[in-house]
Amino acid sequence: MPQLHVADFAPQLVWLAITFAVLYLLMAKLALPKIGQVIDARQARITADLDRATKLKDEAVGVLAAYEKALAEARASAQATIKATTDRMQKDAEAREGVLAKKLAGDTEAAEGRIRAARDSAMASLTEMAVEITKAAAEKLIGQPVNDAAATAAVTAAAKERA
Amino acid sequence: MAEKAIDPLHQFEIVRLLPMKIGSLDVSFTNASLWMVVAIAAVTVFLVGGMRRQALVPGRWQSMAEISYEFIAGMIQDNVGSKGREFFPFIFTLFMFILFGNMMGMVPYSFTFTSHIIVTFAMAFVVFIGVTIVGFAMHGAHFLSFFVPKGVPKFMLALMVPIELLSYLTRPVSLSIRLFANMMAGHTMLKVFAAFTVMLGVFGVAPLAINVALTGFEFLVAFLQAYVFTVLTCIYLNDAIHLH
Numbered sequence: 001m002p003q004l005h006v007a008d009f010a011p012q013l014v015w016l017a018i019t020f021a022v023l024y025l026l027m028a029k030l031a032l033p034k035i036g037q038v039i040d041a042r043q044a045r046i047t048a049d050l051d052r053a054t055k056l057k058d059e060a061v062g063v064l065a066a067y068e069k070a071l072a073e074a075r076a077s078a079q080a081t082i083k084a085t086t087d088r089m090q091k092d093a094e095a096r097e098g099v100l101a102k103k104l105a106g107d108t109e110a111a112e113g114r115i116r117a118a119r120d121s122a123m124a125s126l127t128e129m130a131v132e133i134t135k136a137a138a139e140k141l142i143g144q145p146v147n148d149a150a151a152t153a154a155v156t157a158a159a160k161e162r163a
Numbered sequence: 164m165a166e167k168a169i170d171p172l173h174q175f176e177i178v179r180l181l182p183m184k185i186g187s188l189d190v191s192f193t194n195a196s197l198w199m200v201v202a203i204a205a206v207t208v209f210l211v212g213g214m215r216r217q218a219l220v221p222g223r224w225q226s227m228a229e230i231s232y233e234f235i236a237g238m239i240q241d242n243v244g245s246k247g248r249e250f251f252p253f254i255f256t257l258f259m260f261i262l263f264g265n266m267m268g269m270v271p272y273s274f275t276f277t278s279h280i281i282v283t284f285a286m287a288f289v290v291f292i293g294v295t296i297v298g299f300a301m302h303g304a305h306f307l308s309f310f311v312p313k314g315v316p317k318f319m320l321a322l323m324v325p326i327e328l329l330s331y332l333t334r335p336v337s338l339s340i341r342l343f344a345n346m347m348a349g350h351t352m353l354k355v356f357a358a359f360t361v362m363l364g365v366f367g368v369a370p371l372a373i374n375v376a377l378t379g380f381e382f383l384v385a386f387l388q389a390y391v392f393t394v395l396t397c398i399y400l401n402d403a404i405h406l407h
Contacts, residue, residue: 001172003347008177009281010189015196016282023203023260028252031210035232038217038225045219 130155171354175278175347195276202263202276210259231259235393242397246404253293254400257286258393265346265385269378277388278346280339287339290396298403309406338395345388349381 002008131151138146181192213228221229235255239247247254261277268275276282298306310327311320356374360367 002175002177003278003280003343005177007189008193011179011191011193012177012195012276012279012281013285014188014190015192015199016276016285019196019199019203020256020260020286023206024252024256026203026207027210027256027259031207031214031228032232032252032255034214034217035210035229038214038219038221039229039232042219 127152127155127159130159171351171358174274174350174354177279194274195279195282198264198267198274198276202260202267205267206259206263231255238394238397242394243401243404247397247400250297250400254393254396257290257396258389261286261342261392262386262389265389266382268346268350269381269385275346275350277342278350280343283343284335284339286392287335287342290338290399291335294396294399294403297400298406301404302406306403306406309402334395334399338392342388342392345384349377349384353377353381 131148134151134155135146135148138151178194179191180194180197183190183192210228210231213224216222216225218225232255235258236251239251239254243250264275264277267273268278298309302308310324310331312323312327315323353374356370356377359370360374363370
């Protein structure tokens with residue numbers, strides 16, 4: 001068995017020691033730090049990214065809460081404004097309505113007065129005109145003038161009869 | 164010629180490629196030395212080449228380099244704990260050296276330096292001595308309590324302590340023979356069946372089929388034995404650091 005040739009032991013041991021030592025140095029000083037660095041950097045990057053994501057999420061939640069609060073406040077203040085404005089406008093409308101109603105009532109009364117006066121004067125001139133017509137008609141019929149008093153009396157009597 | 168064809172141990176012959184001597188010490192550059200150099204060059208190219216870009220998102224090659232790193236780092240974390248961190252470069256070197264030694268041995272006409280008992284024993288012995296030094300350095304004389312099992316009646320100790328001591332001292336032997344025997348047996352089998360294939364002519368298809376299966380199996384063994392050697396080193400280290 002070639003493995004038991006004692007004369008071959010020395011060169012194998014010497015070269016085993018040399019190559020193993022060289023490989024150890026290459027690994028310890030060159031290869032392993034390189035790999036370790038990359039793995040650590042990746043781990044750090046992942047951790048940092050996760051932290052940042054968590055922070056951003058918290059921020060987003062905060063912003064959402066603030067937004068909702070602002071929205072609710074805006075809605076409440078809009079509601080209050082609408083109510084105040086509506087109340088004020090209602091009060092104004094009521095006040096204006098009252099003034100208008102009073103003015104309209106006054107106007108109606110004045111107009112009614114004027115109508116009454118106009119009717120009265122119309123009625124008065126109607127009698128006068130009737131007297132004139134009666135005088136003219138009687139004069140044409142009897143050929144002599146009729147005095148005012150008799151004509152007026154006749155017209156008034158006729159008017160009374162009709163009324 | 165026929166004599167040579169069925170000599171399955173021929174592949175383990177040490178050949179001096181560059182005979183050298185320092186004093187009376189034979190330091191010849193042999194085929195074993197050549198494949199040790201090839202193995203460490205391959206390991207270095209594999210790792211440094213894979214990490215040449217140091218990309219945040221690794222490619223295939225970089226992934227393999229990182230997986231090797233994390234495989235051994237995880238093994239140490241699981242078997243030794245965080246105190247094993249400082250032994251990481253040594254254990255990583257050990258694993259890669261044996262793994263590439265075994266795997267390079269699968270290349271036809273190459274030489275498997277891990278199939279030599281002197282090489283595996285030297286590594287196992289270094290592990291054994293190193294672990295023992297770590298044990299004494301961390302616990303001083305208290306490390307000897309490792310050989311006194313807990314919960315054993317006093318009168319049994321006279322028997323138990325020598326057994327514990329013996330099992331501790333045989334660790335480098337079992338560690339080295341396991342690796343050496345596996346690699347040698349596998350390669351010998353491959354060679355035997357390859358010889359049958361040549362000898363049987365047309366009927367050589369049968370041993371050839373067996374050889375195909377054996378080759379796959381040998382790759383498994385090549386990885387597994389590197390893994391076992393490394394895991395046992397971790398377990399011994401754990402014993403030395405934590406005393407059971």
